[in-house]
Amino acid sequence: MDRRWFGTKLFRGGLVLLAGAIAFAVMLSFMAHDLIYHPRDYPANYRHLLGAGTMELEFKSEAGRQTAFYVSPRGTQDLPDHLWVAFCGNGSLALDWLPLVTRDTNQGDGFLLVEYPGYGKNEGRPSMTHNRAAADDALAALALKLGVPEANLEPRLNAIDHSLGAAAPLDFARRHPMQKIILLSPFTTLHDEAAAFSGATFARLFPDNYDNRAALLELSRKNPLPRVTVFHGLQDSMISAKMGKELARLFPKFVSFRPIPNAGHDDIGIAAGDEILAILRADEKAN
Numbered sequence: 001m002d003r004r005w006f007g008t009k010l011f012r013g014g015l016v017l018l019a020g021a022i023a024f025a026v027m028l029s030f031m032a033h034d035l036i037y038h039p040r041d042y043p044a045n046y047r048h049l050l051g052a053g054t055m056e057l058e059f060k061s062e063a064g065r066q067t068a069f070y071v072s073p074r075g076t077q078d079l080p081d082h083l084w085v086a087f088c089g090n091g092s093l094a095l096d097w098l099p100l101v102t103r104d105t106n107q108g109d110g111f112l113l114v115e116y117p118g119y120g121k122n123e124g125r126p127s128m129t130h131n132r133a134a135a136d137d138a139l140a141a142l143a144l145k146l147g148v149p150e151a152n153l154e155p156r157l158n159a160i161d162h163s164l165g166a167a168a169p170l171d172f173a174r175r176h177p178m179q180k181i182i183l184l185s186p187f188t189t190l191h192d193e194a195a196a197f198s199g200a201t202f203a204r205l206f207p208d209n210y211d212n213r214a215a216l217l218e219l220s221r222k223n224p225l226p227r228v229t230v231f232h233g234l235q236d237s238m239i240s241a242k243m244g245k246e247l248a249r250l251f252p253k254f255v256s257f258r259p260i261p262n263a264g265h266d267d268i269g270i271a272a273g274d275e276i277l278a279i280l281r282a283d284e285k286a287n
Contacts, residue, residue: 019029037118037126039126046186049095064124066134068113070097072103080156088119094115116131152178159182161180163184167190178226180228180279185238186263188211189213213250220251230255230258234261234262234265236237245259
């Protein structure tokens with residue numbers, strides 16, 4: 001047998017195997033992305049959900065045309081005493097926060113409801129990079145709408161989130177000062193969460209590794225420290241309450257853990273609603 005022929009066939013066979021392995025890895029990466037994000041659209045008549053004090057903010061970000069929503073204090077364009085930036089879970093939408101927002105009796109609160117790229121009306125594809133840019137650009141769009149420099153809003157910033165969205169405000173707080181952050185059902189890292197369901201090998205293929213431990217470590221060096229409250233349902237079968245508890249254990253100086261005994265993953269906002277509103281109302285008493 002001609003050794004050159006054999007070597008050529010072996011080389012070509014290796015290339016085919018390598019190409020197949022790369023294609024398989026790319027396919028798994030796309031599958032992993034689809035496991036992280038579950039974009040939804042709004043119905044055609046979604047605007048009936050918007051109250052008189054809710055406005056749409058349209059702006060461009062690196063993922064394309066985006067829309068966020070702003071619930072203004074007292075239905076006016078006055079600057080809010082406290083601006084709460086709300087981030088969603090991986091299968092929810094910005095306007096899903098409205099039931100909680102409408103229960104807030106603090107007349108000085110404003111709410112910036114951030115939508116991820118690919119969700120609702122937004123163009124593009126969600127990713128850690130695109131989500132980060134959309135959040136920053138939404139804040140800039142609100143400052144432009146209110147006719148003030150962004151620096152006028154930053155001393156008023158707070159954040160609230162759920163599940164996958166728990167990583168977004170911590171990442172946001174790396175770039176913008178925060179007074180309070182409310183985390184509902186957070187994970188430690190996305191790879192930890194993925195490994196709990198699919199094993200460590202598959203978890204490494206996830207394109208985005210949101211790391212809440214690393215974000216909190218960075219926030220622990222800020223002065224003043226934000227006050228972070230973790231709410232976690234003890235019946236949560238999606239993200240173990242052990243993860244939320246660990247975040248508080250690692251950073252006891254500024255992170256507190258509040259277990260909700262009868263709550264699961266999707267109903268934590270309802271089950272902990274009164275306690276969440278109490279945190280918002282504490283701002284009202286401070287004014």
